Amino acid sequence: METLLLDGETVENNAPMESLVDAVEAAFAAYDRGDATMPPKSYVDLPQYDGDFRSMPAYLRADDWDAAGVKWVNSHPHNEERHGLPTVMGTMIYSDPETAVPLAIMDGTALTTRRTGAAAAVATDHLAVADATSMGLVGAGVQSVAQLDAVATVRPIDTVVVADADADRARAFVDAVSDRFDARVGSIAEAADCDVLSTVTPVRDPIVESVGDHTHVNAVGADAPGKHELADDLLAVAKLVVDDHAQCTHSGEINVPYGSGRLTDADIHAELGAVVTGTKAGRTPEDGVTVFDSTGLAIQDVAAAHVVYERASAAGAGTAFDLLGLGRDSA
Template identity: 35%
Template sequence: MLILTRRDVEHLLTMPDAIAAVEEGFRQLAAGAVEMPQRLVTSVTPYNGVHLSMPAFVAGDPGTLTIKVVTVYNDNRARYDLPTIHAVLLLHDARTGKPLALMDAEHLTAMRTGAVSGVATRHMARPDARVVTIFGTGVQAGPQLLAMAAVRPIQQVYVVSRSNPHDFAVQMTDQLHIPVTVAHDVRSAVEAADIICTATNSPIPLFPGEWLRAGVHINAIGTYTKTTRELDSEAVRRSRVVVDRRQAAQVEAGDIVIPLQEGVIGPEHIIAELADIVTGAVAGRTSPEEITLFKSVGLALQDAMTAALVYRRAVEQGVGQSVEL
């Protein structure tokens, strides 16, 4: 079995390749070639944490079979100076069940989450979108910007965060070679945006929905429980809403669950799953003035497709440590 460290994954995985892999995963989902049970969530209440188990099988030749195990502990940074998210992924040979690789999945998770936003943005944002406003500076934030820059001609990024926004802005300016600046006026940053990415663990909405200007596209990827949300009900009501999977969004995503409970929207307000958009069965955008929203809770097929790509590259390049079980 091959052991791949975070550094290995960082070396092997680029954002354009991750976007292509994830997009193909959604095509396979649309074709009925994916087995993906609802992820199992185990609460670790005394420590403000959750443990997530996410299996997936994507058919094909030879197909890919994975399970990712993730922990999310929201107090880690304040209490222990540790990352909020820890994750590992086990990749099996889909034909025999033999374990092929165990890899660090923290960077992989951030990259595949950025990649799915890239897929959604490619199909839903205006082609001329040039200004991004991002909420959050955690591990998910950088890959979100990498993905936006991979699919749209981004010329300016505004950062809204209470945690090290200046350091993040400097880092991403160097990485993207475009101006990334800290926004001191949240409303101005929202109103200026062609694309908004919310990548926080905020339990309450980040801004009033009436601030959204016509034509903006939103990727909401931070919150993942039914009682927390980054967007208020007005933002959701005004938007053409696409989700990664209806069942998951209507159970796990507070951005969707809460407006449904309030009666602000009905189930029909979700116009499609991302797989429908990718295959062209449903249009991602119907006019330049439309506000579009992609809400992601994260699907195991994204991990499966991205991990399979990493493994293939590792074998081709001789990266990783081989161990006998």
């Protein structure tokens, strides 16, 4: 049995956002039902290179498919200035759960970008007001594009406000999406007043102090201890949903106020999987601000890889090769 090699462009071409949102939602449901196995993310710290590796394995069983895989991803903040390389690079190994055959080795960077957007869309669908038409973005990088593309599959977004410390980057973002949305550059306060807000920055001092009375926030930027985009007072009054309790309290948006005792478990409404399955309520008429703390889970990677592999296989995309030498054995 051959293995497919899928580069970043092929991954993107076979990762339609609507399909990813459905698959990622199924993954969260499986996790809540106990139909997923996801060991804690493990780290290999490399202080001599100012970086680290992270291993993210998972298995999940959805209604009519199951999947397994592991993502090997790094974070080397000085890569660009020192080596001309991306800060983050990932590789996904997608395997057949029944036989353990590696079905595909694919670019994990494009996969991560797309599945992170899809997770925010799942949260938005369950937590944002039903008639949300405006979206704010704090941060104008690649992930912000994925956030907008994904949220627009679950809400009729027509107005977009983007804020970024780099004015040129913000303008480039607006230019890139203006053929699909009424987009403009604005302040953080203007972005935060939209129906849906996604924050995608690496800051350690909160930059969003308040949002609209019924805004849903996807807090995406915090992925390590000490990172923190939203003011503690804002988090304290919001209906707070996390992707995973352990990850979020350790390295998500809530890690700083949780560590100081400003927030406790009593302030966390639910994990997203419980909201997806209906075990816990999503948005209710009484709700004001809602916040989704998104750290990124291995089940999301596996679900997204399932979509990409199935579509690429059907389209004859990628490069097939005999990784295990099984063809030689049978020759």
